[in-house]
Amino acid sequence: xxxxxxxxxxxxxxxxxxxxxxxxxxxxxxxxxxxxxxxxxxxxxxxxxxxxxxxxxxxxxxxxxxxxxxxxxxxxxxxxxxxxxxxxxxxxxxxxxxxxxxxxxxxxxx
Amino acid sequence: xxxxxxxxxxxxxxxxxxxxxxxxxxxxxxxxxxxxxxxxxxxxxxxxxxxxxxxxxxxxxxxxxxxxxxxxxxxxxxxxxxxxxxxxxxxxxxxxxxxxxxxxxxxxxxxxxxxxxxxxx
Numbered sequence: 001x002x003x004x005x006x007x008x009x010x011x012x013x014x015x016x017x018x019x020x021x022x023x024x025x026x027x028x029x030x031x032x033x034x035x036x037x038x039x040x041x042x043x044x045x046x047x048x049x050x051x052x053x054x055x056x057x058x059x060x061x062x063x064x065x066x067x068x069x070x071x072x073x074x075x076x077x078x079x080x081x082x083x084x085x086x087x088x089x090x091x092x093x094x095x096x097x098x099x100x101x102x103x104x105x106x107x108x109x110x
Numbered sequence: 111x112x113x114x115x116x117x118x119x120x121x122x123x124x125x126x127x128x129x130x131x132x133x134x135x136x137x138x139x140x141x142x143x144x145x146x147x148x149x150x151x152x153x154x155x156x157x158x159x160x161x162x163x164x165x166x167x168x169x170x171x172x173x174x175x176x177x178x179x180x181x182x183x184x185x186x187x188x189x190x191x192x193x194x195x196x197x198x199x200x201x202x203x204x205x206x207x208x209x210x211x212x213x214x215x216x217x218x219x220x221x222x223x224x225x226x227x228x229x230x231x
Binding site for chain 1: 212
């Protein structure tokens with residue numbers, strides 16, 4: 001079973017700043033099985049990035065994903081007020097058809 | 111427009127049974143895997159299991175195997191999550207979610223609005 005860790009747990013930044021969120025897998029994973037989601041209070045998670053680096057439909061280009069193997073990064077180039085939220089990485093294991101979520105990184109306003 | 115609409119909030123006592131639902135619309139429901147996700151208060155999402163409504167093939171996350179039952183009725187485009195004996199620790203928000211496959215990638219593209227389950231004596 002792949003375990004995901006995310007760092008930092010909380011990132012305190014100001015609007016306009018750049019955010020870099022890390023997701024590390026316990027073993028090498030297939031990049032196409034790695035996704036990122038954003039969740040705001042009272043809402044379901046929203047898909048941002050799939051296949052490690054492909055933006056989902058309607059996601060602004062300030063969001064980008066990168067990485068391979070065990071280390072992946074979600075970058076928000078310039079934080080907008082609506083970007084303050086919790087971000088989760090997710091891995092799909094095709095054999096038991098199980099998704100695993102990381103513990104999340106909260107991006108809050110400094 | 112793709113939609114997953116879940117049943118309403120439930121308040122139950124420990125030991126009671128419960129079945130919550132998730133109705134899909136706007137797409138060919140039997141042909142997409144539907145999963146269930148638990149989110150406990152203040153915590154991250156946890157994957158519980160998944161079902162293919164076309165043939166009811168079901169897979170459970172090891173943590174939830176034997177604790178819940180996932181089923182589906184493709185004739186009414188509805189998936190279900192069921193407990194036979196609730197515990198206080200089952201108190202959480204439960205989401206249904208559609209698994210999507212695209213060019214070698216698997217991810218969740220649509221979520222239900224969530225069903226809050228509260229178990230308290």
